[in-house]
Amino acid sequence: MTVFLRCLLASDAPAAVLLIRLMVGAVFVSEGIQKFLFPAELAVGRFTKIGLPSPEILAPFVGGVEIVGGFLLLLGLCTRLAAGALIIDMIVAITTTKIPILLKDGLWKMAHEARTDWSMLLGALFLLLVGAGAWSLDARLARTAPGGSAWERRDG
Numbered sequence: 001m002t003v004f005l006r007c008l009l010a011s012d013a014p015a016a017v018l019l020i021r022l023m024v025g026a027v028f029v030s031e032g033i034q035k036f037l038f039p040a041e042l043a044v045g046r047f048t049k050i051g052l053p054s055p056e057i058l059a060p061f062v063g064g065v066e067i068v069g070g071f072l073l074l075l076g077l078c079t080r081l082a083a084g085a086l087i088i089d090m091i092v093a094i095t096t097t098k099i100p101i102l103l104k105d106g107l108w109k110m111a112h113e114a115r116t117d118w119s120m121l122l123g124a125l126f127l128l129l130v131g132a133g134a135w136s137l138d139a140r141l142a143r144t145a146p147g148g149s150a151w152e153r154r155d156g
Contacts (some may be wrong), residue, residue, distance in 0.1 A: 009142040011131025024123035025073030032066030076136020083128040090121040
């Protein structure tokens, strides 16, 4: 296994990280699916309303990223890569939907509207920093791969 791949998969975080993965992953999967179920309200229609370019292409792409990224987090597979993609997703969401609320209606209205966005952003950032934790496919791959170090092979 390459050094890069080992660094990407390795995590000495506790098994309890599973709870954060479940929370963040489930919300992203749900939101991604809803973009396909309710395109006028949550996908193409909303992307058009807020002025994003090529909403008919961008909305399904974002929905797909949220579904695939969310499932990867749930499995603990390629967690850091998935978290990175979802962080970008949330930065764009906050910038395009919550900053205008802040400028129009003030801090408290924006804070209320952005609570899930901030939670998902910070949860994904946490997973990017600490990795998937001991109960994950990443940890299993890091433990069983040839050339994995002793600390990567320990059971969580």
